[in-house]
Amino acid sequence: MNRDDQIERALREPGPREHGYVPIGLPATADEARGRLSRRSRMLQSVMPLGGLAAAVAAGAVIAIVLSRGITPTPGSNGPAASPSPTPSPAPIGACGAGDFAWTSDSWGGAAGSRGTIVVARAVTSLAPCVIHGRATLTLRDANGTLLITGQTAPTDIKVNAGMQVEVGVTWSNWCGAEPAQPMSLQLTLPGDSTPVPLVPANDHGLTFQTCNGPGQPSTLGGTNFQPSSRPPIQR
Numbered sequence: 652m653n654r655d656d657q658i659e660r661a662l663r664e665p666g667p668r669e670h671g672y673v674p675i676g677l678p679a680t681a682d683e684a685r686g687r688l689s690r691r692s693r694m695l696q697s698v699m700p701l702g703g704l705a706a707a708v709a710a711g712a713v714i715a716i717v718l719s720r721g722i723t724p725t726p727g728s729n730g731p732a733a734s735p736s737p738t739p740s741p742a743p744i745g746a747c748g749a750g751d752f753a754w755t756s757d758s759w760g761g762a763a764g765s766r767g768t769i770v771v772a773r774a775v776t777s778l779a780p781c782v783i784h785g786r787a788t789l790t791l792r793d794a795n796g797t798l799l800i801t802g803q804t805a806p807t808d809i810k811v812n813a814g815m816q817v818e819v820g821v822t823w824s825n826w827c828g829a830e831p832a833q834p835m836s837l838q839l840t841l842p843g844d845s846t847p848v849p850l851v852p853a854n855d856h857g858l859t860f861q862t863c864n865g866p867g868q869p870s871t872l873g874g875t876n877f878q879p880s881s882r883p884p885i886q887r
Contacts, residue, residue, distance in 0.1 A: 769819070787842055
């Protein structure tokens with residue numbers, strides 16, 4: 652077999668990729684080509700609804716999962732606002748008592764128809780803030796302990812801090828009884844307290860206490876309200 656015969660034989664044998672190949676003939680006319688395209692279009696249209704259905708099913712599954720799990724509000728969302736913590740109320744301030752102060756009084760002084768003194772109180776340095784609220788009670792006795800008269804100060808509303816000093820003026824008027832035995836004692840009881848403060852104002856000026864300017868009229872014992880004092884601090 653010469654070379655030309657070998658080439659012709661090789662061309663006649665099918666190649667490895669040609670085994671099982673089924674040739675499709677080309678359309679003979681333009682009408683036949685349009686028919687083939689029409690059939691392919693109908694096949695694609697029949698497959699597309701199936702793809703859309705699958706997408707819809709997948710989307711429905713995602714929605715169901717979200718609804719079942721819920722959506723947690725993010726920090727910036729419009730979720731329920733946290734209730735503010737209540738502001739604690741300040742601790743109430745108690746009433747001042749006799750033992751919260753050091754006490755002193757001036758000597759008796761006087762004018763026509765009355766005698767008087769000034770009572771000074773300095774809060775101790777360890778005092779927690781307290782208040783004097785209301786009227787203090789006043790009681791006057793002679794040297795024998797005989798009750799002469801009682802009265803009250805004007806109403807007071809003052810907050811007292813440690814080391815603060817306050818004062819109150821006391822006036823006794825129109826005494827038409829017998830001259831009281833000296834020295835007289837003056838007791839002051841703060842509002843809300845039950846412990847009287849014993850004071851013995853001196854009578855340095857030798858005053859008498861028969862100050863009867865209105866016979867038949869009652870004698871009176873009273874005082875101002877407690878006010879901050881500008882006097883030098885009591886050294887007691």
